[in-house]
Amino acid sequence: MKKIIYTLTALLTISIASSCKKFIDINDNPNAPTSVEASTLLPPMLAGMARGNWYDSRYIGQYAQIWGSASANNVWDQEGYVPGSDSGGEMWRTVYFSLGQNVTLMWEDAKAKSKYDYIGVVWALRAWGWQNGGDEYNNMIVKEAFDPTKLTFNYDSPEYVYAEVVKDCQLALNYLNLAIKTDGNTSADLAKGDYMYYGDRTKWVKFVYAILAQNMLHQSNKTTFDADLVKKYADSSFVSNADNASVQCTGSQSGDANFWGPTRANIPSFRQSDYIVRLLDGRILAGSPTQDKTLDPRLPLLLTASKDGTYRGVVAPLGDPNTADANTAIPAMAGATTANSGTPSAKYIFNDNSRGVLMTYPEVQFFVAEALFKKGDKDGAHTAYLNGIKGALDFASNPPIGSSLTGTQNYISESAKTAYLTGPAVRQDAASLQLSDILQQKYISLFVWGAPEAWSDMRRYEYDQNIFQGYVKPTTIYPDNGGKQVYLLRPRYNSEYIWNIPALKLIGALDPDYHTKKPWFVLP
Template identity: 80%
Template sequence: MKKIIYTFTALIGLSLASSCKKYIDINNNPNAPTSVDASTLLPPMLAGMARGNWYDSRYIGQYSQIWGAPTANNIWDQEGYAPGSDSGGEMWRTVYFSLGQNVGLMLQDATAKNKYDYIGVAWALRAWGWQNGSDEYDYMIVKEAYDPTKLTFNYDTPEAVYAEVVKDCQLALNYLNLAVKNDGQTVGADLAKGDYMYYGDRKKWIKFVYAILAQNMLHISNKSSFKPDMVKMYADSSFTSNADNASVQCTGSQSGDANFWGPTRANLPSFRQSDYMVRLLDGRILAGSATQDTLADPRLPLLLSRSKDRAYRGVVAPLGDPNTADANTSIPAMAGATTANAATSAAKYIFNDNSRGVLMTYPEVQFFVAEALYKKGDVEGAYAAYKKGIAASLDFVSNPPIASSLTGTQKYISQANIDKYMAGPSVRQSAGQLQISDIMQQKFISLFVWGAPEAWADMRRYEYNTSVFQGYVKPTTIYPDNAGKQVYLLRPRYNSEYIWNVPALQQIGALNPDYHTKKPWFILP
């Protein structure tokens, strides 16, 4: 793993601030200040978190059949990978570069100045990185990751990485609670300077940490150490509505600060909505039948596109789009949906340039609870959480957050249509009707576009089981290196690990052509 420290050109002059110091000092690099204010470090780290999620989602979304490529036999639709490429390695970059030493620098500044909320946020970011990194790559470098004496690094076991998530979350909670206790303020004025996720609200950061803990416990649902009551306990201390969702501000003034799924970045036109996603939303899977003139799910016209004949169609991996002449099945990133006209534009859901970059949501957490309690045998509790998750997802799609607001400004779905859907055949009307497939497929819908990594984690935990993910169809052609097996891992980032850290890769089998089909620790019994 090549070690790089993220620096800011605006801060270069800090090392030359004192005229009493020598102009040249071999112990102080003017291009890499050793002391940087925490409020300056936090914004690019938050942006890096969103970037890591988005960039890898392009490929993970194909693995989980949220969308597919417009052309046939795409390697990702075949559940393969791109040899010699960093594709699928963005979360690795996020953990070790975008967060990386910057978390250490933030801890250094915050500790020296008793900024307990910044210390807590730093540990929260670290925990989030280990959780998401291990879920994608399995083995990660933890103990040696930031050792300046090393040029190559040994991997830690996935079990150790999962334990590190819990440890870092506890540190985050300790310091965030201490910050509130010390001054009695929910919002830290100093934290608000650099916080483009919660604008200094320490209580919301605490809820975010509990959401990470709930996810961490849920993901080991196949193990004997799984404790469903702990998922519920963590979730109860986590988000209480969509106003608590973890999301990063995107101003949309240019490509660099625009939402990844908006028209300026133009990423969505590279994909086509999947047939599986269409059938989940039009009622054929959840309701058992559908007429596409009477939409089964009011989220459908907000998430997907109609063909010219007004029908909804999707691609089947890896066959590509049969309607390439008019791109019938493209996902609707609406042109013209910019900051200036966001309030009145035709763009919907999170397809505006200034839509917030979403990391975790209240409906997602409610589905954590529903699944955990269902596995425990508390079907009534599971059903209550299932209903909350669906209602909250409908609210989120109807009223998505934009720019600096944690909540949206307009409703795209009427309450009458929400009520009709909740009382309709796509939603189970009693606890006795509830199946695990109902929970997981409604959760899959709620994760559309922004939550591909979690959707893929779910599919892998259930080993692509079509009794749980009803209507999912294994790709008709599997990538040759897979030897007929389905994909379960992303490979570590090529331009760090496969260039600089080959001996460590060999130890974990990551040089094998079918390494990406190895089942990760977190899904194993």
């Protein structure tokens, strides 16, 4: 009898367990799976990286005077912010939502299946997020960021954030190099979800080294700065524009179109700045008293002339001064879009299917030029400076389109490039090279897509007009600033100022002038 009872009990237990298992299975949320194929997670994360850069650039571009509002006294032109708004919080959203737990899910799938290249990409994405988030917000949540048991989160110091970038980059390199050693430079499996490098593991390695170079350069005011390390990382990074980090935009409709293209129409409400006009027309770099429209061949690609043929820009926060001929809007449109046709309908990166650019070869060369200049190696700095300008001219001439990492337009002739490179806007020898030459040529090369890096440079040098020679401090500063200039974006309102008030208080983010506090990388 005992044996029968034990057997029935065991069967009943198995039956209950089986029923519970079925009950649990049918109540799993299919919209939030706990196991997802890595290749399906990567495309939306790459799109999120581009989105984070694009959305915040609208406001950062005003801080850095790349463009301004058509209307006078715009709050961002005054170096202020909009309280109770997520404006300026998109990179925060990218780090913790677009990447966030998706990175963890991708890592879990890749680890279980020994997909070393996907694991390497995981750590590359994390490193990129911490670097860009740290640059914009200074204090970030790292240690507790993805702890599901917490509802509020403590901020880590910027030193910790910057160190996390290096740590994650090293992990990325370890796994990417292991993948290359195991079965080659390219991977058809990685290519399934990789709309940045299409499965080319060697290009991902270069991207990681570019992040490391940027991380070290941004410590230029710290005792930890090492110019030789910037050069070492850069030498293992991009060797041409074919290595640039950029995300494919199909341009078939608004959802997959380039942010700066005509379908999205995000930028026509802005006006090109007087500063960028003067950098390109020779009045700053060539010392010309008047505009020379033939000097920089990028001028008609990046900017728009008024109807009378003169290039004009806005001075923050005065709005568009050209009331009689108010045609200083950007981008320089060449006609209606030809979405998804593969044919450019506009100039530079203003097409619907222009790629979303994250980092470039000329940008990295300017990293090297600045680092070596600070070290005292003016010959090395001059070589990198020229490489950066050449790369920037090539990029403007051949911006990447669709699935191509290099473009096909050829907007600038080789003779025009040579004329510029041998002309008065470019320093012809190392002895005459100044830091302002490097930083301002870099500023031009970052036009539109690289506003966050341009703003980081301005902040690292505390808006020094000896370096940014055409920059003019806004005539009216946002009242809460107390006369000080802007140095930080505030954490995203709808996550931090709604749910994480105690932690915000500890870092001073409830102060009206918090956005004027100098970040760690600016301070000595």
